[in-house]
Structures are given as C-alpha cells and as structure tokens.
Amino acid sequence: MKTSLKDEFLSTLDGKKAEEILRRCVHCGFCNATCPTYQELSDERDGPRGRIYLIKQMLENGEATEKTRTHLDRCLTCRSCETTCPSGVEYSQLLDIGKQHIEKLVPRSFSDRTLRYGVTRILPNASWNKVMFRLARQFTFLMPDTFREQIPTEQPLKSYPSATKTNRTMIAFRGCVQQTATPNTVKAAKAVLSHLGIELIEVAQEGCCGAVNLHLSEHERAVQQAKRNIDVWWRYLEHGAEAIVMSASGCGVTIKDYPQxxxxxxxxxxxxxxxxxxxxxxxxxxxxxDLTQLPLKTSNERVAVHCPCTLQHGMKNKETYYEVLRRLGVEQTRKSEDHLCCGSAGTYSLFQPELSQQLLKRKMKALSEGDPEGIVTANIGCQLHLGSKAQVPVKHWIELIAERLEN
Ligand code: SF4
Ligand code: SF4
Structure with a gap:
C-alpha cells in the first residue's frame, strides 16, 4: 500500500514502524474472513483491512473523528488477522500506534476517562483488585447483568499432591488478576512441576505485566511496569532460575512483546x-x-479445550498446547471456530459489553458441540468470561491435570 505519512511523524520510531507495516498490506482482505468483529458486524471499518485504512488516513492527515475511534475501540486485539495475513502485516503494532495517536486527537468524555482511569489503577494491582472483587460481590444487585456475571466468585484454596525433591528452579508469573481470582492455577502448576523436579518460585516484588494499561492506551505506565518486572526477574535469572513460567497467556504475550x-x-x-x-x-x-514421570490417574472426563487468542495468534503456541494435553491423556470433545475470540479480550468485556456478549454466546455454542463435561482454557480473562455463561465447570487446564495427580 502506498503511504504519505507526515514528515515529522516519519522521523520517529513509531512513524518508521507504521510506514513499514502499512506498506506490507496489499489490501487483499483475506484477514476479514477470520476477524470476529467483521463477522459479527459486516462493516468494512470493523475489520482489519478497514481499520488499517482508517489508521493510515489518520497518520497521513493528522485528523480523526469519534467514529474512527469507535471502530478502533471495537477491535479485540485478538490478532486472528495476523495469523491469516499472507503478507505478514503486524496489525497489532500498527493498532497500538494508531490508538496512541487517536487518544491525543479525539479526547474521550469525562465518564469514559474516569472509568478507564479507575480500571488502569485498580485492576493491575492485586491488593486493590482483591478489595474491589470483595466489594463488588456485596453490591452485585446494583449492577447490570453483564457486569455482575463478570465478578469472579471466591475460589476455595485447594491442595494438590506434590513431590518434595526438586533440583531446578523457575519463576511463576502469578498475574495480578489471576492470583486474586483463581489462586489455584499457580498452586496446580507448582504441584505438577514438582513431580518433574522443578520448583516454581513466586516473586513478591513483580507486578502487572502491563497488559491492562496497553489495552487502554496507557503506554507509558505499561513501559514502567515492564521495566520494573525486568529488574526483579533479572536477579533471579542471574541466580539460576531457568525460565519465567506463564500460566495466563494474556500476560505471556505481553511479556514476549517487551522488546517492542x-x-x-x-x-x-x-x-x-x-x-x-x-x-x-x-x-x-x-x-x-518427560511427562511419563507424572503420577497421573486415568480419567474418562470429556472436556472442551479452549485455546485463547493470546496463545494461538499472539504466542503462536497452539500446536504445543494441544500436543501437551494429548500427551497428558485429556479426552477432548469436538468443537468449531477455534480461531474466533470468546469476547473477553482483556478489558473488552467491560468497555464493549454488547459485542463481547455476542461473541461469548457464539463461543459457548461452538464449545458445547461435543457435549463436554467441562471446559479448560489457558488464560484467566477467558476463564472468567466463559465461566460466566457455561453450564459446565470452566478451569485452567493445569488444574485439571493437578486434580489427576496420585497422592
Ligand atoms: S490479509 Fe494482510 S495484506 Fe491482506 S488486507 Fe489483511 S492485513 Fe492487508
Ligand atoms: S485483532 Fe481481531 S478484532 Fe482486531 S482487526 Fe484483527 S481479527 Fe479483527
């Protein structure tokens, strides 16, 4: 695609990146076929090709309207379009640049700014979000249905059989919402890895990965969070920790993108x-x-496996995920539309409740095709979102495996 971005913008790193991405797009529109918002709304401006064009216009003319912002806000940043694109267009990077620009060109209303401010201050802080969830549970009668259903119920702490002898160390990234809403996820991961000789350590000083701030265009706050985490983890890596283990793919993809x-x-x-x-x-x-070392009971439970967008489109880890579940003997049920987002998408369910619910309904239908007894996923946001409507239990897949460990 030909571009004529403004000179002063072209001299910046963002400008050069935006031009490189825009020039790679050949406007073929293949990406529209796998875009959830295009599928639901059938509007060119709610598909990746249209959004790319809207961003291009804004970067060239230095002008945008509320309508432009609405179409960009409706994007889930699921990156399904990136998986489909034959030209390797890094759409999500272009969207980040576009979103930072439009925040300056088209200021938001006071109520919108207040809500966004609150979410970026409370959600990424585990102590604060714990208090918020507790309070919210007391006042659910004041909330609209879609908000009420998103409040996680308090999870009773479980214990899983663990091995005591370990000779390797890895860092557990706990995630700011995951550690509050589903604390059993990291407990389950610790138990399973202990049987493989790996001690999973928790690092108190680490903070949010930055995803919430990035979703809401608070770029500088995300940068500060990334720097803080790098400083904290670096010390542990220098002392022999082999890896940083992600049990929430939404955080994982953000951390993988730290270099950018x-x-x-x-x-x-x-x-x-x-x-x-x-x-x-x-x-x-x-x-x-060597997964044969795990002392697992056999189970005939049939589960639907949900693969989060951040895992399949962001981290490109879909095959690994399914292969591990297969090796662990998880009996998987039939389902369709694996590539489509469930509508959770970070803070999307809060800011775009209608579209988010439409996508959730569609995803629940697809996951229910094989009549599963449970649903497993790999990301906290999807887990809570799917759990708000599912008729069967929804859990992180590592919990399912830890529950099958022999005493
Ligand atoms: S598939 Fe890729 S090249 Fe084609 S319109 Fe979409 S982003 Fe552009
Ligand atoms: S990131 Fe997802 S919602 Fe956004 S344009 Fe791409 S496919 Fe569509």
Whole structure:
C-alpha cells in the first residue's frame, strides 16, 4: 500500500514502524474472513483491512473523528488477522500506534476517562483488585447483568499432591488478576512441576505485566511496569532460575512483546530480548519434559479445550498446547471456530459489553458441540468470561491435570 505519512511523524520510531507495516498490506482482505468483529458486524471499518485504512488516513492527515475511534475501540486485539495475513502485516503494532495517536486527537468524555482511569489503577494491582472483587460481590444487585456475571466468585484454596525433591528452579508469573481470582492455577502448576523436579518460585516484588494499561492506551505506565518486572526477574535469572513460567497467556504475550514495548530504551530492550526468550507458556515447559514421570490417574472426563487468542495468534503456541494435553491423556470433545475470540479480550468485556456478549454466546455454542463435561482454557480473562455463561465447570487446564495427580 502506498503511504504519505507526515514528515515529522516519519522521523520517529513509531512513524518508521507504521510506514513499514502499512506498506506490507496489499489490501487483499483475506484477514476479514477470520476477524470476529467483521463477522459479527459486516462493516468494512470493523475489520482489519478497514481499520488499517482508517489508521493510515489518520497518520497521513493528522485528523480523526469519534467514529474512527469507535471502530478502533471495537477491535479485540485478538490478532486472528495476523495469523491469516499472507503478507505478514503486524496489525497489532500498527493498532497500538494508531490508538496512541487517536487518544491525543479525539479526547474521550469525562465518564469514559474516569472509568478507564479507575480500571488502569485498580485492576493491575492485586491488593486493590482483591478489595474491589470483595466489594463488588456485596453490591452485585446494583449492577447490570453483564457486569455482575463478570465478578469472579471466591475460589476455595485447594491442595494438590506434590513431590518434595526438586533440583531446578523457575519463576511463576502469578498475574495480578489471576492470583486474586483463581489462586489455584499457580498452586496446580507448582504441584505438577514438582513431580518433574522443578520448583516454581513466586516473586513478591513483580507486578502487572502491563497488559491492562496497553489495552487502554496507557503506554507509558505499561513501559514502567515492564521495566520494573525486568529488574526483579533479572536477579533471579542471574541466580539460576531457568525460565519465567506463564500460566495466563494474556500476560505471556505481553511479556514476549517487551522488546517492542521498550524499543526506545536500549538498556532495557537488550534485557527484554533475554526475558522474552526466558518467558515460556506452561505448555512449552511441559512439552520439553518427560511427562511419563507424572503420577497421573486415568480419567474418562470429556472436556472442551479452549485455546485463547493470546496463545494461538499472539504466542503462536497452539500446536504445543494441544500436543501437551494429548500427551497428558485429556479426552477432548469436538468443537468449531477455534480461531474466533470468546469476547473477553482483556478489558473488552467491560468497555464493549454488547459485542463481547455476542461473541461469548457464539463461543459457548461452538464449545458445547461435543457435549463436554467441562471446559479448560489457558488464560484467566477467558476463564472468567466463559465461566460466566457455561453450564459446565470452566478451569485452567493445569488444574485439571493437578486434580489427576496420585497422592
Ligand atoms: S490479509 Fe494482510 S495484506 Fe491482506 S488486507 Fe489483511 S492485513 Fe492487508
Ligand atoms: S485483532 Fe481481531 S478484532 Fe482486531 S482487526 Fe484483527 S481479527 Fe479483527
């Protein structure tokens, strides 16, 4: 695609990146076929090709309207379009640049800004979100249905059979919402890895990965969070920790993208490249191990396996995920539309409730095709979102495996 971006913008790193991405797009429209919002709304401006064009116009003319912002806000950043694109267009990077621009060109209303401010201050802080969830549970009668259903019920803490002898160490990334809403996920991961000789350690000083701030265009806050995490993890890696284990793929994809996020800071970018290499989804860790060492009971439970967008389109880890579940003997049911987002998408369910619910309904139908007894997933946001409507239990897949460990 031909571009004529403004000179002053072209002289910046973002400008050069945007031009490179825009020029790669040949406008073929293949990506529209796998875009959930295009599928639901049938509007060119709610598909990736249309959004690319809207961003191009804005970067060339320095002008945008509320309508432009609405179409960009409706994007889930699921990156399904990136998986489909034959030209390797890095759509999500272009969208990040576009979103930062439009925040300056088209200011939001006071109520919108207040809600976004609250979410970016409370959600990424585990102590604060714990208090918020507790309070919200007391006042659910005041909330609309879609909000009420998103409040996680308090999870009773479980214990899983663990091995005591370990000779290797890895860092558990706990995630700010995951550690509050589903604390059993990391407990289950610790138990399973202990049987493989790996101790999973929790690092109190780490904070949010930055995903919430990135979703809501608070770029600088995300940069600060990334730098803080890198400083904290670096010390543990220097003392022999082999990897940073991600049990929430939404956080995983953000951390894998730290080198891009920190592109303007050479010192941190260099370290971010190492961190991105050391950050691994839990399924990647297990695939490299001898899983026959795990003392697992056999089970005939039939589950529908949900593959989060951040895992399949962001981290490109879909095959590994399914292969690990197959090796662990998980009986999987039939389902369709695996590539389509469930509508959770970070904070999307809060800011685009209608579209989010439409996508959830569609995903639940697809996951129910094989009449499963349960649903497993690999990301906290999807787990809570699917759990709000599912008729069967929804859990993280590692919990399913830990429940099958022999005493
Ligand atoms: S598939 Fe790729 S090249 Fe084709 S329109 Fe979409 S982003 Fe552009
Ligand atoms: S990221 Fe997802 S919702 Fe956004 S344009 Fe791409 S496919 Fe569509």
């Amino acid at each position: 996020l920190l592109v303007e800071s050479p010192y941190y970018r260099e370290r971010a490249l190492v961190i991105a290499e050391k950050a691994k989804d839990l399924s990647e860790i297990l695939l490299a191990e």
